[in-house]
Amino acid sequence: MITVTDLRKVYRQGDREVVALDGVSLQVPKGSIHGIVGHSGAGKSTLVRCLTLLDAPTSGSVSINGAELSSAHDADLRAARRRIGMIFQHANLMDSRTALANVAHPLEIVRSPKRQARAKAAELLKLVGLEGFENAYPAQLSGGQKQRVGIARALASDPDVLLCDEPTSALDPKTTDEILVLIKDLTRRLQLTVLVITHEMHVIKRICDSVSLLEGGKIVEHGPLRTVAADLGSKLSRTLLPLPAAExxxxxxxxxxxxxxxxxxxxxxxxxxxxxxxxxxxxxxxxxxxxxxxxxxxxxxxxxxxxxxxxxxxxxxxxxxxxxxxxxxx
Ligand SMILES: Nc1ncnc2c1ncn2[C@@H]1O[C@H](COP(=O)(O)OP(=O)(O)OP(=O)(O)O)[C@@H](O)[C@H]1O
Ligand SMILES: [Mg+2]
The missing domain is CATH 3.30.70.260 (ACT domain)
Structure with a gap:
């Protein structure tokens, strides 16, 4: 479960203040996928950075499974961050390492014994459908396969939460659907709590249980996908169920x-x-x-x-x- 309460982030640019997040609150139950959509500049990336505390919120709190992240320090904060797996638009794999070594990397950082780390990485590659690709280098993998390696790497530290920032924006439609099916399947099997940031309504339609619309740093609409879609008065309904123009x-x-x-x-x-x-x-x-x-x-x-x-x-x-x-x- 992710709980965000009244999160604010104000950036200072010279003598000007930019309010990037203006009191964002949301709850994502364990085992479910919540989508956040919003136009460019709405505050999506800021929200991701504040959730992982890569960027300190100006005020408000973030907790994961009841553990407060915003007040944690040093070792506690590092431990808490390990409970959050991240997936980005590009997998950003290390080119000089094999798929297996890329997935094992987060485990090496926390000094897991090498044999154990490799065994776990092999297991994770199997989980994401890449059995047999352990020794492949990123240059030998397709975009979708690279993203699968990225997902396996995100799961290496047994996270409770998966934050996905535009996870399929760089993929073609068929690969997008394969990756979405994988994310949905992993959410159910591992009982993850997942937050997906996207500008693609397709992603929301395919995998999200609930959705929020972020505008100018505020959540202006939110709710279960079905409820939001069923209300013609909502902006989300109009983008979820578009109609062709007709005279x-x-x-x-x-x-x-x-x-x-x-x-x-x-x-x-x-x-x-x-x-x-x-x-x-x-x-x-x-x-x-x-x-x-x-x-x-x-x-x-x-x-x-x-x-x-x-x-x-x-x-x-x-x-x-x-x-x-x-x-x-x-
Ligand atoms: N480090 C920063 N310093 C000052 N202003 C910032 C900083 N980061 C973001 N902002 C401002 O905060 C607002 C939200 O930016 P953010 O990057 O979160 O938007 P976004 O929804 O991710 O947009 P996009 O879809 O284009 O990635 C914007 O007005 C942006 O200019
Ligand atoms: Mg962004």
């Missing part, structure tokens, strides 16, 4: 409707059309499965002159999330 036909009111859970399979829309005796025009649509739940997102248009109020009221009564198209820009 309205004439002047009829355009609505966005989101079906999820039980409403996804019920014929609510045709029932509405019958009830109000209206022809509903579908302008755009997408159906996606997130966290094993079905979501259907449609943009529909009512006939010219039709009163949208009762239709919207009816749909909302049926548990459908509805918004007036274009209103998200307001």
């Amino acid at each position: 309205p036909l004439g002047s009829g009111v355009v609505l966005e409707v989101l079906f999820s859970g039980d409403t996804a399979s019920a014929p609510v829309l045709s029932a509405a059309a019958r009830k109000f005796d209206l022809d509903l025009n579908v302008l755009a649509g997408s159906v996606e499965s997130l966290d094993n739940a079905q979501f259907g997102h449609l943009r529909i248009q009512l006939p010219e002159g039709a009163d949208a109020g009762p239709v919207v009221g009816y749909l909302r009564d049926q548990g459908v999330s509805v918004s007036f198209a274009g209103s998200e820009a307001a």
Whole structure:
């Protein structure tokens, strides 16, 4: 379990202050994966640095499995940091060392007996699907294989927590999915607590149980993936379940409707059309499965002159999330 409470980080640049983190709080339960998304400059990297205390927070606290990191010093802090494994965009392997020696490196630093370190490294390479590649040098490995070595190395100190900073941003789509499956699988098998920082919604959709949106150093939206996606009023829902652009036909009111859970399979829309005796025009649509739940997102248009109020009221009564198209820009 990771608990972050009211974390603030203020940088000074000459006589100017930059508030990079402005009271960030979050909790990630053991065995789950939490995603943090945000635009460039939102504070994502600062958050990672403050979590590992590579950078001292201005105020606030970070604890891992109940142990306070922010007040630890020297040996305690080093021990606490070993409970955190890190994965970056590039694996940053040592080119002159084999895959096995790269994974064994963190163990050598803490003076594990060499034979033991090598045995453990071999076991970890097997765990990440690289059995047989023990003696390969980084130059002989693909990007995805290098990232697997990086993941094995991150696991060498038996961490409780895995921090992943843009773990797949340098990989092609197929390799990205393979690495995501691996991260998800390891989280379950080793009961890790995982925080993934990313600008790719795909990563959030594929592996995260919950998600936060970071803007200007603040978490502005957060929650379980399904809950956040089901709310058309949230920015995250719009990026998780995007719709293609489509020109309205004439002047009829355009609505966005989101079906999820039980409403996804019920014929609510045709029932509405019958009830109000209206022809509903579908302008755009997408159906996606997130966290094993079905979501259907449609943009529909009512006939010219039709009163949208009762239709919207009816749909909302049926548990459908509805918004007036274009209103998200307001
Ligand atoms: N060492 C520093 N000194 C001063 N300002 C900093 C420092 N590090 C970050 N900042 C500022 O803090 C804010 C957040 O930066 P951060 O690097 O955390 O963003 P980010 O979300 O990781 O962005 P990106 O997606 O581009 O990597 C920015 O305004 C940045 O200019
Ligand atoms: Mg960054």
